[in-house]
Amino acid sequence: MSVAEINVRTNLTHSDKLERPGVGWLLAQLVLTVLGAACISTIFAWSLVEWTGASLIALVLIGLGGIWISGGAATSVLGLMQQRTAPISPPSDWRPVEKTAVLVLLCGENAHPLAKYLSGLRRGLNDQGFGQAAEIFVLSDTSDPDQIAAEETALSQLIEDGTVTYRRRAQNIGRKPGNIADWLASHSGGYAYMLVLDADSRMSEARIMSLIYRLESKPRLGLLQAGMTLLPGRSHFGRHQRAASRLLSQNFGRGLAAWSGEAGNYWGHNAIMRIAAFRSAAQLPVLSGRAPFGGPPLSHDFIEAAWMRRAGWAIELDPETWGSAEDGPQTLAEFHKRDRRWCQGNLQHIRLIAEPGLDVVSRLHLASGIASYLAAPVWLALVLLVATGAVRVEGALPYLMVTAIILLPKLCALGYWFARARTFSRRRLFLRASILELVLSTLIAPLMMLRQSGSVLSVLAGRDCGWKSPSFSRLRMWRGVPEVAFGAALLGVAFLTEPASSALWLLPVALPMLNAPILLGWLDRGAKP
Known part of the structure; x- marks a missing residue:
């Protein structure tokens, strides 16, 4: 460690202690999660009309579903409890001790917007006096000849004037992790840190320098994941996602950072890491057997964070979203295409969660990723048990309790923004945006539940989606039809087997499905064809 690094660390010793949370937040997270799930399960059991085998199955399912939603609610409550602190910014006379490589991963995406961004980033770094501190590498795995030609044309001027170093692999071995591993083996000499961006990632030069400063300030810090919005x-769905991200992610991220402590997570991009730390996790496990449960892990980022933590490095989350963003899917079809890969990757973690030596919090991150996809079929199974009359619940209390737990993260986020809004008009703006987000999320949730349940069943049936699955635009004419059929069947069975008053509780699930073609058409409006 250099003298300069020691000096920077000494200057930040006080703030470092303030930022590093203890185990208390983790214990609070676990206690609140268990209490929430216990309340849901108790109220559900108390409201059962009769005890049968199906009732016991439903009680287990409600307990599992309750743990998932209570965990999210607990994290949001902890986020609201965090003291407000100013973002850490480097002193005006600070200059990085070591060099950083900005790695931009590209695989078939449109390179023209990326070229414009990288040109501005290079110019901004130079203007701020950090031109020599960071070098930009574009690492391409594009294989289609037409896309390669368009990519090279878009980046040609940047390559010619030295703004970026461009490298395209002839063979896409190991996908994204293999691309980074190839760079580490051939180009990483002289760099102490690397910042990983996807082709649709955006980070400002100020945020990049802030991350470098924090990494240099803490020699034990192996990876720092930036929050992002x-x-x-461009579409109604895209705008809804952005609004939800801006409203919810800041407070939720603060809670996640609190209970994660120095065993945080990695989301695959918009993160800076010490190259020495990443090398300790560069050799990812290859799962035995065939895909979908075998082969290289698709959700490699969680594993890389867990492996780095096991090697003794601190992994932290900076929940601030300023100067850090990514593009999102603009249609539900695009969302489900990406989500299917994430589903398979997270379910692969079932085979890795018991790996020896992992930090308990790293195991919680893996468990959370697994539960995020198993939750959909769990809730769907509960809906079917109630709809068919196999399980009869009396009164509104169980439904209201579940609804309250689901709404708690949104209420905490609203409280977070209300505390920062200085005028009545801004609070009214946040309230209106939150209500609109709640309405759209409520309409979309049943469609998500059905599609994610299908993804889980597809993985369990042994179907491999691959790294980048082909487009299913040819099935566009059938958009919403499965949801309509399922919603109609659900209501039909419910009214035949259950009292009308009980079946009415299924309407919030069934009605969005019945209107899926109209809803999907409206959500996709504005997206590029």
């Missing part, structure tokens, strides 16, 4: 959406 979404770029402006």
Whole structure:
């Protein structure tokens, strides 16, 4: 460690202690999660009309679903409890001790917006006096000849004037992790840190320098994941996602950072890491057997964070979203295409969660990723048990309790923004945006539940989606039809087997499905064809 690094660390010793949370937040997270799930399960059991085998199955399912939603609610409550602190910014006379490589991963995406961004980033770094501190590498795995030609044309001027170093692999071995590993083996000499961006990632030069400063300030810090928001959406769905991200992610991220402590997570991009730390996790495990449960892990980022933590490095989350963004899917079809890969990747973690030596919090991150996809079929199974009359619940209390737990993260986020809004008009703006987000999320949730349940069943049936699955635009004419059929069947069975008053509780699930073609058409409006 250099003298300069020691000096920077000494200057930040006080703030470092303030930022590093203890185990208390983790214990609070676990206690609140268990209490929430216990309340849901108790109220559900108390409201059962009769005890049968199906009732016991439903009680287990409600307990599992309750743990998932209570965990999210607990994290949001902890976020609201965090003291407000100013973002850490480097002193005006600070200059990085070591060099950083900015790695931009590209695989078939449109390179023209990326070229414009990288040109501005290079110019901004130079203007701020950090031109020599960071070098930009574009690492391409594009294989289609037409896309390669368009990519090279878009980046040609940047390559010619030295703004970026461009390298395209002839063979896409190991996908994204293999691309980074190839760079580490051949180009990483002289760099102490690397900042990983996807082709649709955006980070300002100020945020990049802030991350470098924090990494240099803490020699044990192996990876620092930046919070992020979404770029402006082009479709109604894209704009809804961005609004939800801006409203919810800041407070939720603060809670996640609190209970994660130095065993945080990695989301695959918009993160800076010490190259020495990443090398300790560069050799990812290859799972035995065939895909979908075998082969290289698709959700490699969680594993890389867990492996780095096991090697003794601190992994932290900086929940601030300023100067950090990514693009999001603009249609539900695009969302489900990406989500299917994430589903398979997270379910692969079932085979890795018991790996020896992992930090308990790293195991919680893996468990959370697994639960995020198993939650959909769990809730769907509960809906079917109630709809068919196999399980009869009396009264509104169980439904209201579940609804309250689901709404708690949104209420905490609203409280977070209300505390920062200085005028009545801004609070009214946040309230209106939150209500609109709640309405759209409520309409979309049943469609998500059905599609994610299908993804889980597809993985369990042994179907491999691959790294980048082909487009299913040819099935566009059938958009919403499965949801309509399922919603109609659900209501039909419910009214035949259950009292009308009980079946009415299924309407919030069934009605969005019945109107899926109209809803999907409206959500996709504005997206590029």
